[in-house]
Amino acid sequence: MTTTTTSQSDMMPIRVAIVGGGIAGLMFAIALTHSSDSKATSIHLYEAASKFTETGAGIGMFRRPWQVMKRLNLVDLVKGMTNVPDPEEDLHLAFKVTKSDEPTSKEHLEVFIPFGNVTLHRVEFQTALAHYLEQKAITTHFNKRLLDYAVQEDGSILLNFKDGSTEICDVLIGADGIHSATRHTMIKLATEEAQAAGNDELVKQLTRPGVKDPVWSGTACYRCVFPAEKLRELNPNHGTLTAPINYIGKDRHIVCFPVSRGTMINFVGFVSHPDKEGTIWEGKTVEQRTHEDLVAAYQGWEPEVEQLVKCIDAPSMWTINTLKALPICSLGPITVIGDAAHAMTPHQGSGAGQAIEDAYVLAALLTHPSMTREKIPQALKIYEKVRLPHANEIQRKSRENGKLYEFVPSEEYPHLSAGAKTADPDQLVKEIVDVAKEHWQWAWTTDVETEKEEAIRLLEEGLKA
Missing domain, CATH: 3.50.50.60 (FAD/NAD(P)-binding domain)
Incomplete structure (x- = not known):
């Protein structure tokens, strides 16, 4: 039985x-x-x-x-x-990087890797x-x-x-x-x-x-997806219209890239408080913010960042928790x-x-x-x-x-962190990208x-x- x-x-x-x-x-x-x-x-x-x-x-x-x-x-x-x-096996553009926390535009460093990066x-x-x-x-x-x-x-x-x-x-x-x-x-x-x-x-x-x-990473981010046409009207040659770009700066950076076959732009603007990493976030993890909040967060950044910010009316703010x-x-x-x-x-x-x-x-x-x-x-x-x-x-x-x-x-x-105010930002970005590529190999x-x-x-x- x-x-x-x-x-x-x-x-x-x-x-x-x-x-x-x-x-x-x-x-x-x-x-x-x-x-x-x-x-x-x-x-x-x-x-x-x-x-x-x-x-x-x-x-x-x-x-x-x-x-x-x-x-x-x-x-x-x-x-x-x-x-x-x-x-797929060829080198393709994965993203571009530029130091952007100053009013003057800097050169965009292009990063090519095998296959590249599919964005969705x-x-x-x-x-x-x-x-x-x-x-x-x-x-x-x-x-x-x-x-x-x-x-x-x-x-x-x-x-x-x-x-x-x-x-x-x-x-x-x-x-x-x-x-x-x-x-x-x-x-x-x-x-x-x-x-x-x-x-x-x-x-x-x-x-x-x-x-x-989970615990708080110490970072939150503004998020928004908006029509690429809005950005094209401001600057038809804006870099984000055709490739992912990482605009970096002290205690904050922005990652933008086209999605939906180039008809929309994905915007993620990070704002960090390194001393808060590992603490417990007590508030809401997602909140609506105003256009003025976003302007203040990236005040004094380069023109391409200003143009991105102009396209966003009411971003949401996401707390980034991690394990x-x-x-x-x-x-x-x-x-x-x-x-x-x-x-x-x-x-x-x-x-x-x-x-x-x-x-x-x-x-x-x-x-x-x-x-x-x-x-x-x-x-x-x-x-x-x-x-x-x-x-x-x-x-x-x-x-x-x-x-x-x-x-x-x-x-x-x-x-690299000590060089944030270096007189040669292009060299600094190159060194940062070299390390990031090692991390991505x-x-x-x-x-x-x-x-x-x-x-x-x-x-x-x-x-x-």
Whole structure:
């Protein structure tokens, strides 16, 4: 009798719960359906909102996540939204950089890298993913905000939602963003386990500020997307009309680039308070601001910045919260991906890209032909081993880039921050760009396919053992 019950259980589909319908959750669902046997998995996606919605404006995509898009046959989905580098292996303009916190314009330093950088309107991209997913064998539930979860005696996971409902799954993928309830519960339970085991070092790592709950990066940003035609009327030769530009200055900088095939301009204006990094932000994370606020923030900057500011009537101000490097991102049959695992500052333009890479590697493990319920924790630990160190390093480099762009004192590059008032701004910008390019080399010298293959190798070796 027992043997029959076990056999029937093994034949039942693995119940996959994805919490969060942003880019991370949607990409994981797509990756899972791309290679999985629909009879082997039952996929449910739980979204807190009443429909798929996305916050933010533009995103960038370097070669690594673009390769994932190609392998999942998603390129045609976004070709109408952006200009794809051709040929991809050639050097392409990624962005331009100029020191702009003075009234006189400086030379724009052009940065070329293999493949370059694909820019997308975040809402358009997320909407396209959601529509694509409608054709796949998954069940979507809206108005489902996760409160916490509990692993039951039989190994299944009980999900508790804010509306009082519950669901059961075999594996939980937390794609619920920086304020992840999945991560919060996972870190809490991991801390209790480490305390019970007397693992003081792990307890110390798990209880650091910025691990269970986010902390403020010390930076906020003005955000807006506006019609390119407004800028063209002011200056038909404005650099942002054709390429991403990073206007840098002391304690603030601006990143602008065209989206929606050049019809719109994405504006992000950063304002930093370095002494506040690591503190807890107590106010609203998004607030409306006035045109006058924006003018005051960049008073005395070069003409191209003044022209950008003139195009913006009422920007929103976003507080940039982040996580510290997590020591773990999986516990038993639960894991987190994307911002839930490694929310970072946007100064590498790689937050969305890292979510895409997480989704790709994790889906490859969970759709392995030998995958069973019992092997899920092993697969999730392999995902953690392969992906978390890489994502944490990108998180660190993104933070360093932000300091470079705003001449904030850095232990690693003290001479660059000290040179903020140098008589040779062009040389200063060149040195900053050289360091930033070093931080970005992973984007074109490595391939996420290698990480996927390593993850599969570790899984298969573990199965043999």
